[in-house]
Amino acid sequence: MASMFSLPSPRMLFAVFLTIAISAAGGGAASALGLPAAWLMGGALAVTVAAMLGVPVSMPDGLRNVVFVLIGMSMGASVAPDSLTLLASWPISLAALALELVIIVAITGWMLTKVFKLDPGTAYLSSFPGHLSFVMGIAATGVGNARQIVIIQVIRILMLTIAVPVGAVFLPIEHFDPPVATAFLNPLQLALLAVGCVVTGLLFIRLKVPAGMVLGAMAAATAAKLGGFYTEAMPGPLVIITFILTGAMIGSRFVGITRSEFVAAAKGGLIATGMTVGIVTLVTLGVSQLVDMPFGQLWLGLSPGALEGMGALGIALGYDTAFIAAHHVVRLLMLSFAIPVVVWWVKRRERLPPP
Template identity: 75%
Template sequence: MAAPATTLKAIWPVLLTLLISAAGGGVATLVGMPAGWLMGGALAVAVAAVAGLPMVMPDRLRDLSFLLIGMSMGASVAPDSLSLMASWPLSIAALAIELVLIVSLTGWMLAKVFKLDRGTAYLSSFPGHLSFVLGIASTGVGNTRQIVIIQVIRILMLTICVPIGAVFLPIAHFAPRVATDYLDVWQLLGLAAGCVVVGLVFIKLKFPAGFVLGAMAAATLGKLAGFYSAAMPVPLVTLTFVLTGALIGSRFAGISRGELLTAAKGGFVATMMTVGIVSVVAFLVSLVVEMPYGQIWLGLSPGALEGMGALGIALGYDTAFIAAHHVLRLLMLTLAIPTVVVLIKRRESATIMGQD
């Protein structure tokens, strides 16, 4: 009798996490919030985690979420994506400029206004590549706990800002394409198998966000090659949003209210600065590129790929554009993060030598 009780004790926090995500998503959808299943779930789970409830997303469930996101993004790729690539160089250049502005301005603000040490300030300001950032922080650069809190606040708030923007900005009319044909069970299983294989290959090759990108690559190639043309079933897309919302919200697990309040102010201001920079840069790009403003915003937004990709699906945007820009952002950060850390260490060493 002890074994079933032990199993139930282990499973219960996971079920509770998913139930809270589904309930939050359902309420947000009922009140008419764009991307309600995703946004509502993320908010509900985040609040529950901070309140002390055990919000848990096991690795296998996280991988399932990544698989479904990648499949959904690939199945949602616009048929004319390849013809639109000619306009991408301008937005890619804007992405590089935007990253410089975000890191330099928010890092300076966190150091000067909130008195964080340079390592914590600048590692907190990097818009993405959290695992890489934390790996460097663990070597003794910056305060790891503060960096985690500020970065998680950024991810959650960026996920929230897009649907809210869809309510107040003139971008809501880009509705998701209405599907008339859906993948059957055998097509879904075949597509999933291909996505898993390519996802594992991407992980082996150490691609950033490898499982998501691998699954999307397989699903996109399959669609463009004509192996399938039908859409993902609506219930499965809804499940994808519920899982992703739970994944985003569960990142607040283990963070006490005291820790959250200590770092929340800096995280909030840094995120608002990031949103402002992204909004301005996206607007400037939209003046010269024939593309929905919301789609450009999502492509340039430094949120997590899984969250921004899911929002792109929910809001009807071209997921190929969004994914490509997020991959390039992560590659740019792979080069930028060590460079900035070296500069910080040199400056700290020069300061110490000056004091001696």
């Protein structure tokens, strides 16, 4: 019983503080260079490099849940007041999202099988753009090579987190400074909002909603804002802390992956992610001709990155987080149905005699 309440070891605490410090340093450097979403992108890249160099970085599950709540709170507080007026144009982008997912899985799965000679299970589970926990759960049952799958998937998440801010600098992608707030949530409001977000997040987890803690926290924060319980913004320093912690969380996913394993799977992962970025960009260009929204906002909504990363980027770049979150929820639901179907097809294919 005593072990349930044991304090973390000094080594663990040192690793956590070191991880956060590395993320903060990377974010600060990117901010000094004037990059968009600097605290998030710079932190993620710095912690990734540190993890690959063998630095003892760590983000325990308890701290990850804190990050999820902070992201959900920030996304809810950043929801644009006119979000509901954009609903009429969402069916176009949602239809494009469904088409995009089919193209990504089909083309990247084929490429990983034919070019890099991965077995079909590894290739197609690596090609799914999202729902990493579900994908890894299936891989754990013996479908594909779990280590290769996680490397390719984590490369995808990291590259997408970096691609958007870099694209905002070098490409004609609009990004906006978040609205300048004049009033901020006070400590009591923050505490009450956090409690509501945690409770709703736990409820979503119990209901087995994908990304339950993030979506639950955002749902609570959004409902409270639209319900008139608060109009103030999140304090600026807390938003920066959220970005630093999110960057640390993304980068720490490389812990435990050796350099030899990374090199073996990285080429296929980089090419697959590059193909995914290209497909997303082309689909977004098509949708942008039919929908009057910022290209970058559409790109983030259609981008198959992690919800927490894309949501944080949406906040940093001044986009409508309700639009982004809604599309990522729909993507996860689509994948929930698509992944079992493709796995069944892969298993059936493996049982067939060679031609």
